[in-house]
Amino acid sequence: MSTVLFELPYCPPAAFFAELLTADRLLLERHEHYHKQTYRNRCLVLTAQGVQPLTVPVIDGNRSEKVRIDALEIDYRQNWVHRHWRTLQTAYGNSSFFAYYADYFHDVFVSKPDRLFDLNLALLQLILRCLRLTLPVEFTPEWHAHYPAAQLLDRRDWLSPKELPDTASGAGLRGAYRQCFGAAFVPGLSVLDLLFALGPAAGQLLLPAPQTGGEPSAPRPGLSI
Template identity: 80%
Template sequence: MPAVLFELPYCPPAAFFAELLAADSLLLERHENYRKQTYRNRCLIVTAQGVQPLTVPVIDGNRSEKVRIDELEIDYRQNWIHRHWRTLQTAYGGSAYFEYYADYLHDIYVGKPQRLFDLNLAVLQLLLRCLRLPLPVEYTAEWQARYPAELVLDRRDWLSPKQLPDSPSGAGLQRAYRQCFGAEFVPGLSVLDLLFAVGPAAGTYLVPASWPAANLWPE
């Protein structure tokens, strides 16, 4: 498969990583302008109250869509790190592998990256290691609306929280697993949900798009 082109999300859904299984490299878009209400600054987790978004606030949110993504700064005037971490602890503190990964993720938060792109990249690099996906990561050199299909599989805005459950992030690109809350499997969540539940085996739950959906509980 050619390089896969994605925007850089925050704590991406499992489908993001499933799409990388057969890729030669990951190409990240760094010349686009920021877009609101996307996975660029939010992820979805499940709590006792149901699915909940975790959103990273950005400076000048009302005009931020005119700012290039790798220049967009995080708004630390809001105490979002405390809220995110407390929510993650409440939702996953009792899961089998939360403590296994918690310190690595917490170190990224307390480092307070200035820009959203830097935060997302640090989290992505951690998640690639956790999922054992040693994929080369490259960056776009300029903005291009289209790329040759034989060279680049363009997946920009392929995943969207607005389209759940019909977006690919909710369409079976992972095997179901036992989540912390609820009797029915909830698709489309951040891959953190998968990692905290099954730990080092998480990569085996990713399903390439070419495979039939395997929405079954593991044996």
């Protein structure tokens, strides 16, 4: 069984999902400590003003002592749900498939989970369904800093908002697609950018990760949204 290990991000880039195309199981890190300025609580979207980060505020995210990721609470004293949703509406309201998916995502946001881990998991499960990717999602039972390469593919902190890809192929895509703003294609955005542009066909543009020791498996069929 081929297993890929990731931290649990907030609406991550398409490259995250491209890594799942040839995996048999997704393992999510549940026992790490929170890392600031990562995709754990932020994503990147394209607006008329350019690339904009959307950050979920967390309680005690700046304190010196470490907080385990599945215990980290969201700070609803800040009206971030309204800001994020209005930004998505402004950025993607005219895209081909925003209206097709909007209610599903809005329901997750307004449910206001207490913890960041629960919010990210609900969004991840929804995006997997939208992309028609079906594979078991499991959680680490304990913390390990390193795993043998033969045991799994460790992709923790492989993606960073500070190191965006230069080309579509580096972003886990077979090629560029038409975005809402700008003449030049912008890679490395949240998968929402791809999903709202292409809808049910979005998964077909994902580029499987290179494989060693065998042929990559075909993407799995999934559920209709």
